[in-house]
Amino acid sequence: MPWKxxxxxxxxxxKVAVASxxxxxxKTIVSTSLFLSVNxxxxxxxxxxxxxxxxxISPEIEREERFSLPVPSFNENICTFCNACAEACVYSAIxxxxxxxxxxxxxxxxxxCGVCKYVCPEPGAIVEVPKEIGTIRVGxxxxxxxxxxxxxIPSAVPLISGIKRYIPDNDVVILDxxxxxxxxxxxxLKDSDYVILVTEPTPFGINDLSLALDIVRELEKPHGIxxxxxxxxxxxxxxxxxxxxxxxxxxxxxxxxVAEGYSKGIPLVDIEPEYRSNFxxxxxxxxxxxx
Amino acid sequence: xxxxxxAAGKDLDSMVADRFARCPVIMGIESETGxxxxxxxxxxxxxxxxxxxxxxxxxxQNGYKAAIGPQTGPNATSALEEGGIELFTFQxxxxxALEAFNKRK
Numbered sequence: 001m002p003w004k005x006x007x008x009x010x011x012x013x014x015k016v017a018v019a020s021x022x023x024x025x026x027k028t029i030v031s032t033s034l035f036l037s038v039n040x041x042x043x044x045x046x047x048x049x050x051x052x053x054x055x056x057i058s059p060e061i062e063r064e065e066r067f068s069l070p071v072p073s074f075n076e077n078i079c080t081f082c083n084a085c086a087e088a089c090v091y092s093a094i095x096x097x098x099x100x101x102x103x104x105x106x107x108x109x110x111x112x113c114g115v116c117k118y119v120c121p122e123p124g125a126i127v128e129v130p131k132e133i134g135t136i137r138v139g140x141x142x143x144x145x146x147x148x149x150x151x152x153i154p155s156a157v158p159l160i161s162g163i164k165r166y167i168p169d170n171d172v173v174i175l176d177x178x179x180x181x182x183x184x185x186x187x188x189l190k191d192s193d194y195v196i197l198v199t200e201p202t203p204f205g206i207n208d209l210s211l212a213l214d215i216v217r218e219l220e221k222p223h224g225i226x227x228x229x230x231x232x233x234x235x236x237x238x239x240x241x242x243x244x245x246x247x248x249x250x251x252x253x254x255x256x257x258v259a260e261g262y263s264k265g266i267p268l269v270d271i272e273p274e275y276r277s278n279f280x281x282x283x284x285x286x287x288x289x290x291x
Numbered sequence: 292x293x294x295x296x297x298a299a300g301k302d303l304d305s306m307v308a309d310r311f312a313r314c315p316v317i318m319g320i321e322s323e324t325g326x327x328x329x330x331x332x333x334x335x336x337x338x339x340x341x342x343x344x345x346x347x348x349x350x351x352q353n354g355y356k357a358a359i360g361p362q363t364g365p366n367a368t369s370a371l372e373e374g375g376i377e378l379f380t381f382q383x384x385x386x387x388a389l390e391a392f393n394k395r396k
Contacts, residue, residue: 086348092341095348095370104370109341 015173016286017046017192019216021208023179025200026228026252031176032056033268037279040171045146046188047178048134048159054146056267059139067147067162068130069112074103078125085116085126107131108154134159142168156184164191172283181211189216194286195223196249201230201237209237213244222290224249249282292322294392295350295376296385297360301330303386311360312346312367313337318385319355322393325386343367350376359388 018031032053035043045051072085072094081098093109094116096102117126134149136159147163149156156178167173177188189195195216199209209225216223223246227237230251241248252258252268252275261271269276297314299306303325308314313336319328335345343363347370350358357377371378379395381388 083348083352092338092344092348095344095351095373097351097370097374099351099375100373102373104373106341106344106366109344109366 013169013171013173014193014287014290015167015175015191016194016196016283017175017177017189017221018196018198019177019185019189019212020179020198021181021210021212022200022205025205026198026226027179028053028056028176029228029252029262029268030196030198030226031174033275034172034174034279034283036267036269037276038172038283042143042145042168042170042173043176044163044167044173045176046160046163046184047176048147048149048156048163048184049178051146051148053176054137054144055265057140057144059144061137061139061144062141063139064135064137066132067134067136067159068132069158070114070128071107071110071112071131072105072116072126073129074105075125075127076101076103078122079103080122080125082121084119084121088115088119090115111155112158134162136163136166138166142166143170157187160184160187181208181215185212186215186219189219189221192221193290195219195221196226196286197223197246198226198228199237199240200228201234203236206236206240209240210244213246222286224286224289227251229254249285250278292356293328293354294320294322294379294389295353295355295358295360296320296388297346297358298330298385301327303327303384303389305385307360307381307383307385307388309361309382311363312343314346314360317346317349319353320385320389322357322389325389341366344370347371347374347376350374357392359385359392 018027020027035041045053081096083096086094086096091109091111093106095104120126133153136147138145145166147159149159178184199205225248230253258271296318297308297311298316298318299308317333318330335342343366347367351374359379379392
């Protein structure tokens with residue numbers, strides 16, 4: 001039975017996405033820290049190809065649902081092989097072969113748009129059947145949501161979009177974004193109210209931060225930078241932030257203690273509890289920025 | 292026999308293209324006479340995905356019986372095989388390809 005999403009009526013709440021460009025800069029360390037520091041927060045793991053927030057949050061999973069998309073199924077006994085569906089399919093997922101009285105369906109090319117069924121003149125020749133692509137898990141009274149894409153599924157976007165229906169109406173919703181700057185990231189960021197870009201002060205980190213910044217600006221989202229593994233001696237991130245006129249919200253100095261704890265699944269704010277107030281302040285500053 | 296050629300140009304002295312579905316020119320030839328039935332700029336050449344299926348659909352829907360070109364991709368291959376299209380792999384000019392095709396066993 002499908003889970004009924006919570007309805008958000010007139011409630012003021014904010015969705016803060018945490019993205020980075022480069023992987024491994026600390027999106028999850030920041031996301032989980034925000035979740036664990038702020039009152040009435042929810043954590044949503046949108047990195048469906050590699051969800052790992054659960055390692056630090058250890059949620060109690062209350063419901064687990066398979067997520068599926070509709071894909072066409074062709075009845076070759078009803079089909080007249082008129083080719084209307086294949087002509088309409090912009091993704092070339094269908095090949096109609098009148099000679100063999102067959103319809104070939106290339107599932108990996110299908111985007112579940114439904115146009116084939118829409119244009120088909122023969123009732124019953126095309127029916128839509130569900131194709132499972134991943135799992136959505138909800139826990140901690142709905143304050144934790146994560147998606148896991150099945151192995152071999154070419155696009156994460158539909159699942160990321162599907163997760164949004166499970167987002168609760170907490171005061172602060174943290175969206176832990178996938179790395180990179182492609183469609184899954186855009187899908188995560190487009191419904192957010194604010195984007196935190198996490199970077200590391202290395203040439204790789206800054207290069208990808210620059211790409212991520214372009215996306216965030218294109219999407220016209222308010223944004224700021226958190227520098228993880230900060231090093232006072234090398235201020236690549238500061239130089240970058242100055243040149244691009246972006247605010248640095250927080251600098252988390254490199255610490256072996258934090259790295260060792262993190263590698264054992266201990267959240268930053270449990271290793272260094274004084275960070276909790278930093279993250280609380282941060283959320284209040286963001287609230288002011290977007291209001 | 293109506294034969295499809297993944298072509299690099301629009302006449303018989305052009306080369307067989309080095310890519311099947313992304314060939315520059317889609318060509319149709321009557322194999323016995325060498326008459327060119329069609330030679331059009333491949334509209335699918337720069338497509339982002341599903342190009343193999345698009346060209347295979349063109350071949351199947353236009354009643355071609357065989358296809359001359361380089362190796363076909365996996366999607367095009369399954370569609371063309373299902374459609375009973377004979378695949379003839381050749382490198383060289385289209386004229387030579389046609390001669391080899393006509394002499395095939």
